[in-house]
């Protein structure tokens with residue numbers, strides 16, 4: 084099938100407005116007869132479910148957690164972007180569009196990104212109306228901070244818990260519709276397959292995670308908002324249950340999977356401490372507003388620090404290498420994530436890592452504390468303030484800004500980051516790749532939509548900070564509710580979709596077979612054993628930098644591991660009960676297929692772009708080198724084994740932005 | 749370190765549960781409590797036994813899933829944290845640790861340490877929202893200035909993660925801190941005023957219906973709340989109730 088992105092004609096500024104004006108609508112009376120399934124209640128799914136219900140559709144929403152409020156979006160810390168230009172610093176829809184396309188290393192679709200920038204301002208209005216308590220200044224107006232890769236201050240935030248507050252906003256909108264009976268919520272349910280009838284998505288098979296019952300649910304359209312697949316690395320900043328299953332199952336039923344190799348490795352996470360480690364913890368990018376990143380200039384200092392003979396605070400300014408400020412004077416510590424992560428890896432690979440494993444750099448707030456302290460002394464008319472007083476005043480400001488992050492760090496690492504610099508290292512955080520969608524957010528299967536992090540989205544090869552929350556809410560509140568109407572307008576006479584058909588029966592049967600296999604297979608190794616092994620292959624060979632040989636090895640190793648998994652996996656307990664190991668087994672089985680496609684995608688993409696860094700393709704200074712001939716989206720069609728997947732290309736055309744070498748110097 | 753664990757095992761909501769003893773060895777002080785539980789579960793799976801079921805997801809103190817009652821305290825020793833943020837350095841070699849689910853009539857056990865907190869959701873359905881359409885046709889976000897003080901206070905109330913530690917800690921299994929936090933968030937913001945009276949009445953009515961107990965002001969909930977939700981929120985909710993009654 085040829086890929087059609089269905090981008091409307093016309094100038095980019097008018098595309099969305101004109102399109103909305105002409106789109107088919109479903110009249111309110113008819114919406115009552117149309118059902119929509121939404122899988123996922125994060126920012127994307129939650130906002131979509133609430134809005135669709137409000138429009139009048141009957142929504143069935145699914146989440147594997149015990150409440151929609153606990154979706155992984157809850158963990159987002161730093162903020163959400165919007166081109167409000169409240170700071171009057173030159174922001175505009177075009178600039179947000181431009182920054183996003185450039186930040187994504189010219190690998191995203193112009194029209195989608197422009198629309199995202201366009202609706203971004205609505206999101207903030209909407210959330211404030213819902214009672215989201217964003218941070219404000221003393222005049223009572225909304226406050227902003229800066230994130231990496233941009234030169235304006237456009238990030239709205241609610242302390243270090245922006246995702247939580249936005250999700251609780253979407254959750255509250257859902258609650259209003261649940262109370263009205265317009266959303267039926269299925270908590271602790273996992274979608275295990277999509278059901279296709281006459282070429283259209285017409286329902287799902289889900290497992291009730293409490294009773295183990297396998298259920299059929301029908302609808303006129305199915306929306307997947309199941310989040311990202313970072314957990315293919317086992318260790319990531321994602322929640323433990325985050326998975327690719329919903330996205331992968333629809334891929335196996337015909338939805339193309341795009342750019343799986345585009346993964347974001349976030350520069351500021353707490354370094355790992357041991358083999359027992361179950362997940363990694365992010366320290367929000369907002370910290371780079373005030374924190375300075377460095378390693379010692381001299382290897383003997385590194386050695387002394389590792390051996391505990393010196394403390395970082397013992398090193399004078401001359402003996403420190405603020406390598407981001409050195410390499411990228413224009414953006415300094417606020418370069419985009421991919422650039423910051425690779426720079427940290429470069430220093431650590433060269434032997435400058437500051438902890439026992441050699442995989443950590445410093446994030447230092449001493450300068451910020453001093454700067455804020457002096458400012459406060461001035462504001463409060465304290466003349467000749469002592470160093471201690473300045474420090475005390477400055478610490479208060481830093482605490483007000485980042486208190487919860489500092490506390491989180493201290494609880495985990497057992498060191499006080501006000502007194503000694505934080506130690507950080509890059510970790511897997513976000514996946515730009517995902518299910519391919521057109522301008523309507525529809526996949527290659529009619530009636531099957533994909534939103535939020537689960538789709539291949541608007542971020543190209545690298546996402547800018549605070550843009551995932553923006554995209555999730557844009558998709559769910561403002562884009563999908565329009566575009567899905569155009570499709571559903573054909574369905575007003577269809578009537579309820581029966582689940583008593585051979586398509587549902589077959590899908591259910593195959594789900595049950597897999598489950599029965601797991602609980603009856605008397606293997607010798609736990610699910611986690613395989614997950615950890617997969618994670619190690621991914622991190623070593625498909626991590627921050629990749630090369631041909633490593634990727635070829637990865638493909639072979641993952642394929643072998645998958646075979647072993649299906650022979651040796653052991654799942655205690657039964658199928659008709661609460662069984663976490665069983666749920667995990669299904670998820671890891673899908674990761675084992677995705678992982679191989681991921682490596683294959685990375686192998687085929689013989690260029691460096693954003694988060695995808697091929698060692699063979701770099702500039703003499705070690706920067707990513709893009710190739711004109713790879714200016715396309717890789718959309719993979721499922722054909723059985725991942726090795727047989729067929730590549731389809733969506734060429735990317737840039738009419739409103741000049742494609743340039745991305746420079747942050 | 750080596751530890752003895754006494755853990756509540758219960759097959760399903762109908763079964764009778766019991767405490768079972770386990771031993772774990774070579775636990776590092778840098779592990780989180782849940783990583784220690786992973787070690788135990790890996791051990792059990794290795795022996796073909798069923799692992800201990802417990803709720804968890806984010807493992808960074810924000811989703812509110814992890815709900816363990818450890819040595820008689822919700823989320824265990826240490827303050828201002830959830831179970832997933834508890835570290836083994838709070839324990840010492842040879843310790844015996846008792847691990848139970850959050851207990852309350854309104855939180856039935858699903859399995860082992862997993863409980864059903866659906867009652868919290870149903871309270872939110874009763875009024876935990878502002879009736880504004882998500883259409884994008886709202887006024888500009890800066891049209892109504894809100895004092896920083898009120899915004900910050902609303903934010904403090906809004907940080908509740910719905911974990912239920914307050915209920916598990918309270919001898920009456922009262923949910924006043926949880927409900928008070930939500931009522932307060934909206935009561936402090938201009939956007940929340942329009943429906944304030946109905947909201948507080950409906951949410952409290954649902955709370956009573958769910959079988960949560962009364963508040964007798966012991967303050968235990970505030971001490972165990974991982975997010976520092978203060979008792980002021982309960983006082984504010986009571987004021988809101990009074991205001992609603994005279995309306």
Ligand SMILES: Cc1cc2nc3c(=O)[nH]c(=O)nc-3n(C[C@H](O)[C@H](O)[C@H](O)COP(=O)(O)OP(=O)(O)OC[C@H]3O[C@@H](n4cnc5c(N)ncnc54)[C@H](O)[C@@H]3O)c2cc1C
Pocket residue numbers: 122123124125126127128129145146147148151153154155156157158159160161162163245246272273274275308309310311320321322325326328329365512513534535536537548549550551552553555
């Ligand atoms: C620690 C952290 C901090 C972050 N900080 C920021 C930030 O400051 N700014 C920013 O813009 N972005 C941030 N991000 C990224 C952002 O949070 C995510 O990309 C975004 O929240 C994803 O939202 P979502 O709705 O697509 O998916 P999620 O929030 O992950 O929701 C997925 C939903 O799908 C459900 N689900 C999954 N699989 C199934 C299944 N098989 N069956 C049924 N249900 C299923 C889950 O239950 C859940 O409800 C951060 C990410 C992390 C990890």
Ligand code: SF4
Pocket residue numbers: 907908909910911912913914915925926929972973974975976977
């Ligand atoms: S008030 Fe505190 S203890 Fe109670 S549910 Fe909220 S966060 Fe948990």
Ligand code: FES
Pocket residue numbers: 803804805806807808809810811812813814830831832833
């Ligand atoms: S696992 Fe999310 S709060 Fe503990």
